[in-house]
Amino acid sequence: MKKIAILLVTCLAIASCKSDDEGGSEPILGNLTLDFKNVIENTDIELGTNTYTNGSAENYKISELKYIISNIVLINDNGEEFKYPVDQSYFLVNEEVSTSKSIPLSDIPSATYTKIRFGIGVDQSKYPIESGTANFIPTAEEAGMLWNWSAGYKFIKFEGTFGDADTPFLIHVGSHGATLDNYKEVTLDLSSNVIVSDSATASIGISADIAKIFDSTNTHSLVEKSDIQVDPENAPKIAENINTMFTVTAVFN
């Protein structure tokens, strides 16, 4: 610890010297918040009460919606990428917990960013410990986002009821073993540039159009299949749909 402290002091000393010499070219760090909103037809979803209709004309209610956001990368106006430290880059968005929808990122190099990229779920190729994902296990486990019979994460947990009889539906998408990998990354253009600086916390509003889980690249009917877990046919289609549901709606500097 002492060593690290000394190292840090040395670094800082060097850094401050340098910035004096070069006129402040050293990175200034700032904060950025990602604000997720889960919507259907541009309105925040409501768990339990509201009835929605999917593209297959099926009525449904949502009881639970959780998903994992990971591997956040910011891309600046020069096309350079800033990769948020991977071991701190796993977040659980839970519709029920409003604080979970606001993801605070810190120590981001000050720059003008034009794009954001993130993963939905956990990258299977990086499951092993070197990625730093292991410390996400307790969070995922407490939220029921870990399949206890398998060493894998549920990337999304989307549950509710549908039809007149309130039949339960259950959609859990994840990766299993070495053959079924449903991890996906999405790159979004920012509606306007986000300027990260040390003077204010910028924020990016990201909207997730939950209706697209059923209807986007693929169409999914709950009457046809209402329980999607380890499903090599339907889970990849749902994963493709989920990959299209995010848009950047606002940027605050």
Next chain:
Amino acid sequence: MYISIILIGASCSSDKDEYVPIVENNTLEFKVPANFPEPTYNVSLNPPTEKGFELGKKLFYDGRLASDGVVSCGFCHIQDFAFTHHTHIVSHGVDGAIGTRNAQPLHNLAFMKEFTWDGVATHLDLQPIIPITAEVEMNETFSNVISKLEKEPAYVTLFAQAFENKKIDSENMLKALSQFMIMMISSNTKYDRIERNEGSVFTEEEVAGFELFTSKCATCHAGTLFTDQSFRNNGLAIDPQYNDIGRKRITGLEEDQYKFKVPSLRNIELTFPYMHDGRLRTLMDVMDHYSDGMTDSETLDPMFKDENGTVTGIPMTAIEKEQIIAFLKTLTDDVFLNDNRFSEF
């Protein structure tokens, strides 16, 4: 020789503890046996150290990892039987819970690509999540385990000695368990000594058995690890009690129905009962299954059928079976089974 060096190293550093606050944490040598393939585990990313190994071993034998404080990893993985649950058909868990599959031996894990009978764990570091959290095994949560460990001064010290960030967390816990497990290499059988030209020789019966094994069994039980690490249906009749669909549980694919991982045959003499559900008691029962006991199904491995689709199994005479078993017994590794480094006490 190597063991004694470690022991001396360990005792020196613990002596020093009394006087010097800084404890040396020497790296342990991970040595690939001359007749082994390269490990699949990337040892450079989690190099075993004296303290990491010690911590991993302590965790392995600690009931705190289970909800009842009793069922440790070592409960079902007993060293004397190559880390299997001796005579238990399927694994036992907390509160008398009974699992559905036979506890597999633990050895040479650093050389395996996928873990458990159906390959659900694709990395050794993540495998322990399954038994720790499974209701029918240790039925515990990581948060609980961590808070239990934080209360133990011995763990606070060991985590701090083993890892630079000194933290008691899931990552360090899994890393330590892997450090312990990758060191569990079984490579000192009679077979190994012959393969490495170290002076041992097969008996006549073993030679005959080895030749039969090579022609009849080694397609799947291939190489020096005695597994091609594939998943296959070997014609076990479906047990309605478990109705275990095998690898299909992981892939969801019909073609993977009733397929299970081809197990290594090292230490097979001691890892009875056999098969994923422990249904076969003896090695002769296993031979009888392959010669006469197979049940046909859509996914039965085609090598067990003739060109007309008739199930042939592996034809063997009674003498041939005895000879193959004699060869299989040359895969027992007494050095490994008695290696104090891996023992609970």
